[in-house]
Amino acid sequence: GNSVTQMEGPVTLSEEAFLTINCTYTATGYPSLFWYVQYPGEGLQLLLKATKADDKGSNKGFEATYRKETTSFHLEKGSVQVSDSAVYFCALSVSSGGYNKLIFGAGTRLAVHP
Amino acid sequence: ETGVTQTPRHLVMGMTNKKSLKCEQHLGHNAMYWYKQSAKKPLELMFVYSLEERVENNSVPSRFSPECPNSSHLFLHLHTLQPEDSALYLCASSQVAGGLGPQHFGDGTRLSIL
Numbered sequence: 376g377n378s379v380t381q382m383e384g385p386v387t388l389s390e391e392a393f394l395t396i397n398c399t400y401t402a403t404g405y406p407s408l409f410w411y412v413q414y415p416g417e418g419l420q421l422l423l424k425a426t427k428a429d430d431k432g433s434n435k436g437f438e439a440t441y442r443k444e445t446t447s448f449h450l451e452k453g454s455v456q457v458s459d460s461a462v463y464f465c466a467l468s469v470s471s472g473g474y475n476k477l478i479f480g481a482g483t484r485l486a487v488h489p
Numbered sequence: 490e491t492g493v494t495q496t497p498r499h500l501v502m503g504m505t506n507k508k509s510l511k512c513e514q515h516l517g518h519n520a521m522y523w524y525k526q527s528a529k530k531p532l533e534l535m536f537v538y539s540l541e542e543r544v545e546n547n548s549v550p551s552r553f554s555p556e557c558p559n560s561s562h563l564f565l566h567l568h569t570l571q572p573e574d575s576a577l578y579l580c581a582s583s584q585v586a587g588g589l590g591p592q593h594f595g596d597g598t599r600l601s602i603l
Contacts, residue, residue: 407589418495418579418594426589464532468589474520474539475589479532 377402381465381480388487394452396483398439398465401446406467408432408441408448413462413482422450422463455487492516495580495595502570503603510565510598512580520585521563522592523555526577538563539585567600575602 382397400408407426411419423432428443437452448465465480493514502508514521523535537545538557552574554566563580577599581592 407591409591411594416596418493418596419581421591421593424591468591470589471545473544474537474585475583475592476534476537477592481531 377406377467377469377478379465379467379478379480381463381483383481384462384484386483386485388455388485390457390487390489391454392487394450394455394459394485396450396463396465396485398448398450398480399446400448400465400467400478402467402469402478404469406469408439409466409468409477410437410439410448410450411464411466411479413464415461419464455485457487457489460485460487492593493580493582493595495578495598497598498596499599499601501601501603502567504570504572506570507566507568509567510578510580510600512563512565512595514561514563514580514582514593516582516584516593518582518584518593519560520583521557521560522581522583523563523565524579524581526579526597527575532579536565570600570602572602575600 379400409424410422412422423434425432425441431440439450462482464482466477468475496511520539525533535549536555556564577597579597581594583592
């Protein structure tokens with residue numbers, strides 16, 4: 376079946392620290408992979424995506440590389456800011472009965488302190 | 490103008506009331522989704538409309554009734570809800586054809602059942 380596992384939070388960091396949030400997946404076929412971010416009181420925003428093996432998605436200083444051999448899509452940022460405090464969701468997309476079904480991980484809460 | 494707009498942002502209702510949630514997308518997409526996000530639970534897919542036809546209904550109680558009058562609008566009609574239905578309800582849209590693209594989310598309706 377299809378599933379996404381991401382590291383449990385909360386992750387607490389000081390400003391300018393390095394961030395890694397691990398994400399691994401199981402999937403039949405060739406999924407697309409995504410990271411979404413949810414700020415307090417808001418919906419989910421697409422942060423970055425990768426559609427095939429070895430693709431690197433990047434946005435706002437965040438990066439993730441689609442690793443087929445390790446079935447992983449870890450999120451990284453070199454220097455986090457207080458404004459990055461949010462919940463981060465890893466997701467994969469598979470074709471299902473006429474639409475693109477998103478399978479989400481449980482989410483990882485990130486808290487960044489000054 | 491934001492891509493996916495949900496109204497109202499907040500709703501408080503009694504268990505015997507009838508209300509509707511509205512979602513509108515301005516992205517030219519042809520699939521729309523309702524999700525339920527409860528505290529400490531994974532994101533739950535409720536309904537999917539693809540090309541204005543309902544293609545998925547994930548064992549959602551009949552007190553939730555979706556309606557998709559056209560590809561830009563989606564409603565969730567609510568009646569006789571229970572306290573456990575208090576949650577954030579998120580609408581999303583995507584393009585069905587052309588690969589496994591992302592879904593784009595609105596900011597949600599925070600629903601509280603008294």
